[in-house]
Amino acid sequence: MIFLKDCFRQFLSAALVILGAAVFSFAFGVQEKKQSRDSIPANKRNARPEQSAPVPASESVGSDVRYSYEFTQPQFIIRHIVVEHDGNGRGKITFEKLGDDSSIVEPIELSTAALARITGLWQALKFLDSETNYQTEQQFPHMGTMRLRMEQGTRKRVAEFNWTHNASAAALVNEYRRISDQAILVFDISVARENQPLNAPKLMELMESLLKRGGLSDSNQLIPLLEEITTDEHLPLIARNHAKRLLKQIVK
Numbered sequence: 001m002i003f004l005k006d007c008f009r010q011f012l013s014a015a016l017v018i019l020g021a022a023v024f025s026f027a028f029g030v031q032e033k034k035q036s037r038d039s040i041p042a043n044k045r046n047a048r049p050e051q052s053a054p055v056p057a058s059e060s061v062g063s064d065v066r067y068s069y070e071f072t073q074p075q076f077i078i079r080h081i082v083v084e085h086d087g088n089g090r091g092k093i094t095f096e097k098l099g100d101d102s103s104i105v106e107p108i109e110l111s112t113a114a115l116a117r118i119t120g121l122w123q124a125l126k127f128l129d130s131e132t133n134y135q136t137e138q139q140f141p142h143m144g145t146m147r148l149r150m151e152q153g154t155r156k157r158v159a160e161f162n163w164t165h166n167a168s169a170a171a172l173v174n175e176y177r178r179i180s181d182q183a184i185l186v187f188d189i190s191v192a193r194e195n196q197p198l199n200a201p202k203l204m205e206l207m208e209s210l211l212k213r214g215g216l217s218d219s220n221q222l223i224p225l226l227e228e229i230t231t232d233e234h235l236p237l238i239a240r241n242h243a244k245r246l247l248k249q250i251v252k
Contacts, residue, residue, distance in 0.1 A: 066151040067091075067122065069176035073144030074098075081180050083108070089115040093183045108183050111218035114175065121172040128155050134169040135161035146173050178217040181210060186225065193232060200229070200239035208246060219250045226250070 065087040072080050077098050085091030089110030096103050110118065125132075127150045134148075140163040148169070149158045164170050185207060192199040210216050229235060229243040 064152060066149075067118070068147075068149035068151075069173070069180075070147040070149070071144055071177075071180070073142075075142075076144065078180075078184060083176050083179055083183075085110060087119070093180060095180070095184060104187065106183060106187055108179065110179065111221055114179065114217045118172065118175050121168050121175065122150065124168040125166075125172070127159075128152060128157055130157075132159075132166070133161075134159055134164040134166045136163050136165050138163060148172065175217070178215055181215055182217045182221070185210065185216075186222070189225065189229075193229075193234065197235050197239075200235045201242065204229075204239050204242035204246065208242070208249075211246065211249060223247065223250060 067085055069083045070081065078095055079098050080096040082094040085108065091108055092105055093108050094103050094105045143162055145160060145162050147158055147160045150156065189203050192203055211219055226243045226247045230240050232240065
């Protein structure tokens with residue numbers, strides 16, 4: 001019994017020592033924080049942590065890259081096409097029609113899906129790091145000459161061919177052909193709405209043909225235009241009804 005009492009006293013003494021040390025540490029920590037806070041000027045106490053400035057949209061990733069596609073065939077209805085854009089898909093298309101002396105320049109903005117496909121193909125080619133000749137041994141100049149160009153900083157490269165067996169190069173050219181066909185179609189429709197409304201039915205037929213064979217870069221970009229056409233009373237009723245049918249095909 002005496003032994004248990006002695007143990008209890010020793011345990012109680014140890015507990016009191018530990019409790020005292022804890023109280024002392026807490027009090028010391030509070031005092032230290034107070035002194036540290038008091039050493040900070042009043043005008044700085046509520047200042048928020050510094051944050052890095054946001055990167056302007058104009059300096060987004062890929063803004064220093066320039067891509068270009070050029071097509072030339074003097075005998076074709078559209079005899080010359082140049083598509084230029086940056087890494088964000090913004091740029092312009094310049095084209096010349098057979099019999100016209102002047103060039104037409106229109107702004108373009110690639111859809112997210114189209115841009116992803118195109119940049120993926122440029123990367124697959126490792127264009128700036130490669131010296132691959134995409135031209136096959138066979139020559140088909142009557143099909144037109146194509147030029148791919150890429151610039152990034154001080155680096156640039158141009159590749160020219162009229163026919164290729166390189167799958168990525170062929171796919172890239174095909175993507176730019178879709179971009180060109182869609183942009184030129186939109187331009188022709190705008191001209192028809194302003195000055196040549198009787199051409200609208202044929203243009204709706206052309207749009208349907210391109211849509212069916214996957215000849216458009218991104219048909220969803222045409223939805224606002226088709227919605228406007230359905231209510232444009234300057235255009236023939238047949239064109240407006242055709243636009244409604246095309247909308248149903250795209251939005252399904």
